Amino acid sequence: MLTVYSDAHRLQHGQSELIDGTLKPCFETPSRADMVLAAVRERELGDIIHPRRHGLDPILRVHDADYARFLETAWQRWSDMGRDYDALPKMWQIRRLREAIPDHVEGQLCYYSMDCGTPITAGTWAAATAAADTALTGADRLIGGERAVFALTRPPGHHAAFDYCGGYCFLNNAAIAAQALRDRGMRKVAVLDVDYHHGNGTQDIFYRRADVLFLSIHGDPRTEYPFFLGFADEKGEGEGLGYNFNFPLSAGSCVSTWFVALDCALDQIARFGAEALVVSLGVDTYRGDPISRFQLDSPDFVTLGARLAGLKLPTLFCLEGGYAVGPIGTNVVNVLAGFEARG
Ligand SMILES: NCCCNCCCCCS
């Protein structure tokens, strides 16, 4: 399987995130991508190519232009205030506060952020656009006839919505790629999010559309991040009604429960008649993940890959979460190798 990878991911290296009430070192680190790349090489998964630049247009097919401009300019404006440390919001535009976009960068940071775990740094825009190019290059190769491609995307993307960042995500790589597949002639595309956390961003982007089916298996938002989206009764709106499927599972759910949800999701994708599949591949479903609470063990990721191959669709994998850095390479490549072995 072909891998698309850019060293530019290293430009996103936040120092700290506010988690469980204290500032802690970021869980989303460059070493995550290093470990995955090493495993891709070690397991001889296939060729590794660098992304082609695609510019802003494909990004603006799913993201708000003002939001993109904020991401592009935030660091310069923040450092012009004499601040050399990560940019994190200090409040939110919460219920009954005015939904006006502030002029000042500090206010915009609050307006465009979902949480305070997603630091904007000097290299954030460069890293995030390189990740989008990585996913887009994967989509290009799928259109060119590749059966499956792995986009080693970092920073991740599935929590980034039309006009806000969060969950370590700035640009929604999987959504950008799904839209590119649609723009290149694929009539129906499915996005399956197997990360531990609900793909609120991807759901937000496609919620009112019937041409992109979104499905997510995740920790129940009643207790798990992102708390305010990912419930089973969210089925889409308008033309998109019936094209959004959430499978929230209680924290601590056993592996067999997880695979039952996966089989339900795969059945919906087959019914939908998808011509291509984009997988938001988070492996924070791993039993040893430091911020998540499912029970998958490394061999289960091989099973996951094989199940996905059973759909017999052109498939683009986009890396999302996974914070147990030691085993992340094994777990990610297990999915990809399991997919390939199914043939
Ligand atoms: N106590 C858990 C806090 C979670 N903070 C954000 C998690 C983002 C996951 C991205 S895949």
Ligand SMILES: [Zn+2]
């Ligand atoms: Zn996650």
